[in-house]
């Protein structure tokens with residue numbers, strides 16, 4: 001009986017030291033395990049006189065129940081405590097501001113949208129065409145027959161004799177005239193491709209084509225529209241200058257300069273001291289091109305222009321190397 005009360009005393013003094021589940025398991029093994037204190041008491045049974053055995057057995061059962069229920073209680077308390085500590089440690093403050101890396105539009109896309117919006121504001125519709133084009137639309141319909149020397153103006157990526165990556169957005173002039181009746185007022189932005197690669201030429205770049213066909217369209221209408229365009233895109237003091245040029249699909253053809261938006265025409269680094277920046281090629285649609293596409297050149301006339309979007313973006317953001325636009329270095333893109 002003394003042994004039993006010693007086991008109880010020793011358990012009582014140890015139980016207050018149980019501060020975690022690991023130690024609790026050690027104590028469980030020490031008292032309730034196969035060769036633990038309670039089992040040792042049981043094994044002592046045979047040394048007890050038969051008449052004392054029932055009372056002894058009862059006492060051992062009591063002490064076992066006592067230890068079991070105490071440990072179970074401590075275990076629940078500890079588990080609860082550990083859960084609370086874990087929750088506290090893993091708490092997330094949802095009110096802390098999170099830094100979000102927001103994306104932004106590529107400078108070419110921004111400028112493309114800006115130019116397109118100016119022309120829609122002037123009454124033009126926006127059309128798109130295929131980047132893989134036929135020789136027929138890219139050249140022949142535009143009065144550039146096979147073996148015409150003007151093909152040398154555009155170094156071309158061919159898939160076969162008749163299939164190529166379009167070298168300009170001009171084939172959309174012919175495609176539009178074939179399916180629409182005048183009056184036509186359209187712009188077509190898109191990617192174009194040429195076998196070129198240096199600081200101002202990329203094998204892939206972007207143009208926006210413009211086409212107006214109606215009765216009595218003259219070079220003055222072209223001048224009026226482009227004057228309006230440069231005033232909106234650059235600033236209201238910007239002027240245009242037309243220089244004679246040659247394109248097989250326009251007659252007469254012009255190259256158009258805008259007065260430098262940086263120095264106002266005095267001459268600076270952006271305009272290389274000339275006061276002018278070349279922005280596009282244009283002209284009156286060649287009657288042959290109208291007739292090719294089934295529009296009566298005796299009744300209708302029109303003008304067309306082709307503007308380099310990348311060039312406009314380079315001027316606008318003062319970027320001196322076109323290739324930066326296509327490398328997609330995040331340090332470059334983050335500035336826009």
Ligand code: DAH
Nearest residue numbers: 168170281282283304305306
């Ligand atoms: N397609 C010409 C080029 O890429 C640019 C151009 C010139 C387009 C005159 C036109 C135009 O519509 O009338 O070099």
